[in-house]
Amino acid sequence: MTITQLAHKVAQVPVIANGGMHKPALTAEILEGGHGDLIALANPDWPRRLAEGQPIESFDHQMLEPMATIENALCWLARK
Structure with a gap:
């Protein structure tokens, strides 16, 4: 049983x-x-990338x- 199956069951x-x-x-x-x-x-x-x-x-x-924050994510995107 996967962790997601267990979570769903419990x-x-x-x-x-x-x-x-x-x-x-x-x-799938x-x-x-x-x-x-x-x-x-x-x-x-993701769906378009797979299709193409x-x-x-x-x-x-x-x-x-x-730390997981919107600000840090935006800074990370700007550096990419």
Whole structure:
């Protein structure tokens, strides 16, 4: 049992899965296999990128450093 399946079973609420959604098959498995009810996407253009065969950007933990704030995320984007 995955952590998202456990959360769904125990809490009995919709579960949002995230992380590692760079493979369409994995995303389908999560939704179809009951591992999650929704998928959180870091790339807002994820569906278009998949449809066009473009690469999906990996999550960069530096975006959250030194702390997860909107200001730090915007600074990180400006440096990219």
